[in-house]
Amino acid sequence: MVPHRSEILGLVIFGQCLQGFAAIPIYVLGVTYIYEHSAKYSAGIYLGIGELVQVLGYGLGYTTGSPNLKPTSTEDSTEGRAHNFLQRQVIWWAGFLFATSLSWISFIPLLCFPTHLPGARKLKLRREKGPLTFDKKLRYKKFGPRLKDLFHALQCLFRNPLLLCYAMCKATESLTYIGASEFLPKYLENQFLLAPSLATLLTGIILIPGGAIGNFLGGFIVCKLRMSCKNKMKFIIVTSIASLLLFILIAFIHCETVRFAGISEDYDGTGVLGNLTAPCNKHCGCESAIYASVCGRDDIEYFSACFAGCIAEKYLQNEKTYYNCSCIKEGLTNADTQGDFVDAVSGKCNTRCFKLPLFFAFFFSSIVFSTSAAIPITLVILQTVPPNLKSLSMGVTYTTLRLFGSIPGPLIFRLSASNSCIYWDINKCGDRGRCWIYNKSKMAYILLGLCK
Structure with missing residues (x-):
């Protein structure tokens, strides 16, 4: 049992809630x-720059937190372990303090x-002279500060199918982007x-620059071409179709499945598929814990x-080689520098x-096309609601993005990855641990199905 586990998780969740309260005004009011x-025709460029910096911020966060992903020290002394733990704690908190300092400097x-x-x-009057893209009954409607007024305003927004449609578009984009980082x-x-x-x-090289470039290009293109609301919708459809086609092509880019003893090969007919143990290694007492x-x-x-039945091993040129393996009977035999057959x-x-x-x-291009629809979607939402309901x-x-995209994304991709597993680590108590071997073809189709 990890000491203070529930307290630590509670504090982290509470901290994330505070961070959300502080960040949402930037996302909404900003x-x-x-x-x-x-x-x-300039709003898209500015919003694109904002989204680009936001994606780069995720990359900076990964870079700052990556030292904590290194394996723990294997030093035997108590002082060494204590020093290693303290060093990891310093690196952990340094990242948070660095991000906090940057937040206050920008605030x-x-x-x-x-x-x-x-x-x-003047800009407001110029927009009002343009054609209406929302219900004219809501143009001068006032909403008070009461909770009843809030529900009434939400009811007006939920009657706008275009808003709900494009909100779900952003949610699915987030689902793909965040889920892909997990899978x-x-x-x-x-x-x-x-x-x-x-x-x-x-993964970081594909997702972070791809997302940053896509967000900026989306805003830049729709503004430079001075697209109307209708043309922005066409742009979103075209980029989404291009992204989908690239994802479909990805399904055909996979390597040949490796022949695996006990999984796809039955030890020359002496074993059973799904069981790593065979007559040739039964006497070895092998375990699948590692x-x-x-x-x-x-x-x-x-x-x-x-499991290969090897009884001898040695290092040659920093490579571990094995000899006298009872389960390996076919193939070319090559002698090492000392004359032994590997x-x-x-x-x-x-x-x-x-x-x-x-x-x-293909994957980088599909991410660029997919994220290039983000800014046009935001612009369409802002253009199809009355001024008093924009925020x-x-x-x-x-x-909607968080509820249907960011939150379920990693969970859905993790469960889907589990379905492509063909061999799990099961301990002596019968509890299932991590997956050791995946079905490559099934992983490719899962990636395609979830991302599209």
Whole structure:
């Protein structure tokens, strides 16, 4: 049992609630303020810059918190463990203090802005002269500060199907973006045989710059082309279709499944699929608590050297090699520098798959197209509600985004990844732990189905 676990989780949740209360005025009032104080065809560029910086902020957060993901020290001394724990605590809190300092530095200049900037009235009159894109009955309708008025205003917004439709568009975009950050590292690690650290790094390279570029380009294009509300909707449809087509192409970019003893191979007919134990390794007393795959000279992957029946090992040129493996009977035998015949080497079997650059290009492009619809969606929402309900409409949009996108996204992708698992770590008590081996084809279709 971890001491003070419930108290720590409670404080973290409470801190996240406070952070949400502090951040929502920026997302709601800040967006509305920028829109009302910028020219009709310039708002998208400013909002695009804001979204770009927000996505880069996520990247900065990952960079700041990444040192805490390193494995704990294996020093035996109590002083060494205490020093390591203190160092991790300092790094942990330094990230929060750094972010807090940046927030306060940016908050102080915001206090200096007036309620209305010079020229805001002219911009407002210019917008009012344009064609109405909302119910004219709501144009001059007043809402008071009472709770009853709030529910009445929400009722007026919920009668706008366009607002609800585009709020769900932003929610699905968030679902894809945040969910992919949970699922994509596992996908890259298993599909292209990458190390976990490299898979996580590539995920960051795909999602963070892709999201930043897409958000900025979306706002820049619709403003430079001076698109009307109707043309913005067409732009959203076109970019969404392009993103969908690229996601469909991704489903065809996967590597050949590795032959795995006990999972897809039955130990030359002596074993049973779904069982790592066979007559050739039964005498070894192997356990599946630690996954340390080896690749045999028969191009078959084994869960560990023990399950391959290996009884000897040594290091050659920083590579662990295994000898006299009773389960490996086929394949070319190569002698090492000392004249011994190598039966298996540590690590996964090389499928000789060179499709990673193609996958990277398609997935990166699909993220750019998908996120380029974000700013046009925001502009459409702001243009299709009356001026006195703009801030509330953004509040409804971000609430929908969180409830149907950010919150369920990681959970849905994690459950879906679990469905593609073909071998779990099950301890002596029968409890299921982490997944050791995934079905590559099933992972590709799950990624396609959830992202589209």
